[in-house]
Amino acid sequence: xxxxxxxxxxxxxxxxxxxxxxxxxxxxxxxxxxxxxxxxxxxxxxxxxxxxxxxxxxxxxxxxxxxxxxxxxxxxxxxxxxxxxxxxxxxxxxxxxxxxxxxxxxxxxxxxxxxxxxxxxxxxxxxxxxxxxxxxxxxxxxxxxxxxxxxxxxxxxxx
Numbered sequence: 001x002x003x004x005x006x007x008x009x010x011x012x013x014x015x016x017x018x019x020x021x022x023x024x025x026x027x028x029x030x031x032x033x034x035x036x037x038x039x040x041x042x043x044x045x046x047x048x049x050x051x052x053x054x055x056x057x058x059x060x061x062x063x064x065x066x067x068x069x070x071x072x073x074x075x076x077x078x079x080x081x082x083x084x085x086x087x088x089x090x091x092x093x094x095x096x097x098x099x100x101x102x103x104x105x106x107x108x109x110x111x112x113x114x115x116x117x118x119x120x121x122x123x124x125x126x127x128x129x130x131x132x133x134x135x136x137x138x139x140x141x142x143x144x145x146x147x148x149x150x151x152x153x154x155x156x157x158x159x
Contacts, residue, residue: 001026002126005063007033007051010041011110012066012073018115019064019108019122028126031060044068048076052083055104062104064122069109077105081157089113094121098128102146 006023008016013035023030033050035041044067051063051073065073070087077085085105086097089112097103106125108118130146131139 001028002062003029003031003060004126005031005033005051005054005060006066007042007047007063007073008035008066008110009044009047009068009072010035010038011044011068012070012108013038013041013110015108015110015113015115015118016064016066019066019118022119022122044072045076048073048085049080051105052077052080052085055083056080062106062126064106064108064125066108066110066118068111070107070112071109074105074107077107081153088121088125091117091120091124094125095128098125098130099132099134100142102130 006016006020020030020032034047048065051065054060055063065077065085067073074085074087077083083105084101084103085107086101086103087107088094088097094106106122108121131142
């Protein structure tokens, strides 16, 4: 089964715990990168940076980050080359961030998403591949787009 990380700040702690429980029950190997104790919460930017570096150094291919809205985690994660964090608020978005954008970090908001929905979003995110269930013409266009996006990323990070 896949190995991944999960992390949150105080605002995402309860949702993180629910998603982590589901993942462990379903035999995922999960590293909790914090917050480990709601009373000693880590700031979103610290957790997101830690997760992003785990992808950059190839410790993990994917992860889940949770803050109040999912947006702060996404912004910080995306400051790192090779990290594609998507702030999602629905199961549909969690599926499409993988199928269309090949996101490698699902970002969710503990103020927005109920645990049952967060679990389903994580399940869909982890079980959807790039271009999965898309028409051939769309898949081919997205393959080309991914190359162009990586070129844009390279130019941005290596000026």
